[in-house]
Amino acid sequence: MNTQNNLPAWSAEILETLASSNGIGIALYSIPTKSLSANNAFIQLIPSFNTTSFIHPTFKHLLDIKEEGLIFSGYITFGDNLSVNHSLACNVYRKNDEILILGDNNLAQMIAQNKEMHALNQEIINLQRSLLKEKKTLQQTLEQLNVLNNKLIQLNDDKDQFVSILAHDLRNPFAVMLGYGQMLNKKLENAAFEDAKKYAGVINSTINKTYNLLENLLTWSRSQMNRIKYKPEYIKLKEIINETIELFENQINAKDIFVATEDIKDSLVVRGDKQMIKTVLRNLFSNAIKYTPQQGSIQFSAQYNTSQVTISLKDSGVGMSPETVNKLWNLSTRNSEKGTNGETGTGFGLLICKDFVEKHGGHISVESKPNKGSVFSFNIPQ
Amino acid sequence: MVNDSIHKDYSKEFLDSLLKGNKESCSSIVKQLVEKNIPIPQLYENLIKKSLYDIGDLWESNTISVATEHLASAIIEKILNETYPEILLEQKINKKVIVSCVETELHQIGLKMIADIFELHGWDTYFLGTSTTTGDLIAFAENIHPDVIALSLTLDFNFPLLQRMIEEFHSNFPNIAIIVGGQAFAKNNALVAQLKHCIYLPDIQKTEEFISRF
Numbered sequence: 001m002n003t004q005n006n007l008p009a010w011s012a013e014i015l016e017t018l019a020s021s022n023g024i025g026i027a028l029y030s031i032p033t034k035s036l037s038a039n040n041a042f043i044q045l046i047p048s049f050n051t052t053s054f055i056h057p058t059f060k061h062l063l064d065i066k067e068e069g070l071i072f073s074g075y076i077t078f079g080d081n082l083s084v085n086h087s088l089a090c091n092v093y094r095k096n097d098e099i100l101i102l103g104d105n106n107l108a109q110m111i112a113q114n115k116e117m118h119a120l121n122q123e124i125i126n127l128q129r130s131l132l133k134e135k136k137t138l139q140q141t142l143e144q145l146n147v148l149n150n151k152l153i154q155l156n157d158d159k160d161q162f163v164s165i166l167a168h169d170l171r172n173p174f175a176v177m178l179g180y181g182q183m184l185n186k187k188l189e190n191a192a193f194e195d196a197k198k199y200a201g202v203i204n205s206t207i208n209k210t211y212n213l214l215e216n217l218l219t220w221s222r223s224q225m226n227r228i229k230y231k232p233e234y235i236k237l238k239e240i241i242n243e244t245i246e247l248f249e250n251q252i253n254a255k256d257i258f259v260a261t262e263d264i265k266d267s268l269v270v271r272g273d274k275q276m277i278k279t280v281l282r283n284l285f286s287n288a289i290k291y292t293p294q295q296g297s298i299q300f301s302a303q304y305n306t307s308q309v310t311i312s313l314k315d316s317g318v319g320m321s322p323e324t325v326n327k328l329w330n331l332s333t334r335n336s337e338k339g340t341n342g343e344t345g346t347g348f349g350l351l352i353c354k355d356f357v358e359k360h361g362g363h364i365s366v367e368s369k370p371n372k373g374s375v376f377s378f379n380i381p382q
Numbered sequence: 383m384v385n386d387s388i389h390k391d392y393s394k395e396f397l398d399s400l401l402k403g404n405k406e407s408c409s410s411i412v413k414q415l416v417e418k419n420i421p422i423p424q425l426y427e428n429l430i431k432k433s434l435y436d437i438g439d440l441w442e443s444n445t446i447s448v449a450t451e452h453l454a455s456a457i458i459e460k461i462l463n464e465t466y467p468e469i470l471l472e473q474k475i476n477k478k479v480i481v482s483c484v485e486t487e488l489h490q491i492g493l494k495m496i497a498d499i500f501e502l503h504g505w506d507t508y509f510l511g512t513s514t515t516t517g518d519l520i521a522f523a524e525n526i527h528p529d530v531i532a533l534s535l536t537l538d539f540n541f542p543l544l545q546r547m548i549e550e551f552h553s554n555f556p557n558i559a560i561i562v563g564g565q566a567f568a569k570n571n572a573l574v575a576q577l578k579h580c581i582y583l584p585d586i587q588k589t590e591e592f593i594s595r596f
């Protein structure tokens with residue numbers, strides 16, 4: 001379309017439109033720098049009409065071109081040196097000491113650049129969002145790690161304390177064995193065989209106890225390291241209780257303790273790991289004997305429903321204060337008081353019981369009062 | 383620099399893509415160069431800085447608009463983000479630098495490169511960017527206890543602002559090293575001569591030398 005040929009007839013309308021245009025900038029200056037008129041677009045760009053707003057080329061630069069006609073064609077940047085500016089694609093004409101500036105917004109370019117800027121902006125906003133999310137996840141992970149770390153520190157402290165308690169527990173029997181060993185030597189030198197036999201007996205029983213302690217310790221640590229696998233089967237409860245009682249016949253007779261098991265039906269079958277339950281029963285029963293005086297009693301009982309079985313051992317023993325009860329289940333605070341006949345132990349047994357019951361998904365607990373005896377109960381989900 | 387020739391194949395295409403606003407093409411060129419193990423300092427000096435200087439020249443000859451310059455710098459900053467992980471890989475050495483422009487200065491790409499170079503050498507870098515007031519800078523330094531302050535100046539008419547900033551900072555922290563750089567000094571030795579209490583470093587290479595001596 002050859003617009004130039006047809007347009008002169010419309011110049012009035014075109015001028016009217018250009019005067020109020022927001023897209024094409026028109027400004028007329030008289031030389032040197034007196035502004036004559038400017039349209040909307042130009043006034044928006046340079047509100048004060050100030051020629052210092054010509055950043056590049058400067059107004060002075062345009063003035064310095066003394067020719068007539070088209071004196072400049074290219075982008076002029078308007079604005080100020082301190083902020084974000086704007087460029088117009090301009091033709092600058094000079095005629096009769098006047099300068100006419102016609103500036104065009106390159107629409108195609110603006111649209112394309114706007115689109116790109118928009119895409120960049122969107123990309124950055126999306127990135128920001130995913131970074132915020134990652135940051136949050138990292139924060140959460142860090143918090144979890146902190147919690148775990150604190151747990152590990154606690155565990156490590158526990159282990160340290162445990163090692164020192166253990167060393168202490170082992171030192172006692174060794175001191176006994178060392179002392180009696182020396183005396184045994186002397187008695188043998190003097191051929192005092194009766195005394196020697198007595199001392200050998202003490203050494204033997206100390207070795208036995210120490211061996212038991214080590215055995216318990218080993219079981220417990222294997223269980224802690226998950227080396228002992230939980231293998232459930234159907235077990236006749238009464239049978240394993242009877243087996244347990246048989247193991248301790250000597251001690252029961254020595255203290256003349258009455259053991260009751262009538263509460264448990266012969267037919268009662270529970271599901272659990274046989275070796276573990278036997279270990280629990282053995283430990284609880286041996287404790288009950290230890291803390292029950294001459295002619296006391298120990299009673300086994302069981303309560304059964306479809307979801308769990310609860311097995312209890314009640315003794316008429318010395319009982320415990322609440323403080324002692326609180327210390328029972330803790331690795332670092334566990335201690336062992338001497339039995340009513342001076343029996344010793346290390347308190348490991350209960351830790352093993354707790355561990356094994358928990359491997360069944362069950363719970364072990366105790367009710368006790370000083371001089372009123374104790375009831376140890378554990379339940380096993382069925 | 384050594385690898386100028388490598389960049390020649392790329393720099394024209396890179397500049398064309400920047401002018402067209404083709405960010406994908408720009409990204410992919412930089413990615414290729416990174417994959418070729420071109421060191422970041424060379425990438426910055428010989429490809430990115432060079433193309434921006436060319437863009438400045440095109441603007442100066444009234445061939446392109448500020449909008450084109452804006453779009454190009456937005457693309458460059460996006461690319462700097464994309465190469466940022468390459469920089470963050472290095473081990474930290476427990477030294478700190480605060481990098482900042484002079485107030486009212488909007489040119490931050492050169493400074494960002496300098497920040498990255500410090501980061502590349504294991505420094506903890508605090509990038510304050512543009513529009514930082516002297517008060518902000520001093521408050522920040524009180525918190526961070528930096529080893530070095532790096533200030534950038536592009537527009538020469540902002541020089542008095544920089545002088546005041548340095549003066550005030552120095553009187554608060556006489557023992558913290560101040561380095562300055564930027565285009566305002568590039569062709570203007572007279573400005574360099576007026577600098578006090580600080581070291582002028584013209585480019586990445588000199589900055590790396592400074593870092594290795596520090």
Ligand code: B12
Pocket residue numbers: 055077080081082083084085086427430431434435436437438439441442448451452455459486487488489490491492493495496532533534535536537538539561562563564565566582583584585586589
């Ligand atoms: C991109 C750009 C912009 C962008 C900046 C965007 C951003 N995010 O940074 C925008 C659009 C905002 C902009 C605006 C303006 N700009 Co401008 N801009 C440029 C351009 C094209 C590139 C700048 C750049 O990033 N260069 C690349 C970097 C890597 O180089 P560098 O800064 O020199 O940095 C290197 C060294 O100097 C040194 N260094 C830098 N800082 C520091 C600090 C320290 C501590 C150290 C040790 C070293 C160091 O290390 C770097 C690596 O070698 C330049 C052209 C050019 N020649 O640079 C014009 C240019 C700088 N702008 C110019 C002008 C005039 C302006 C405006 C006044 C007008 C306008 N164009 O609208 C405004 C002013 C706004 C303001 N208040 O600051 C002129 C400055 C002329 C002068 N001597 O004063 C230039 C030179 C264009 C030209 N050829 O005329 N601009």
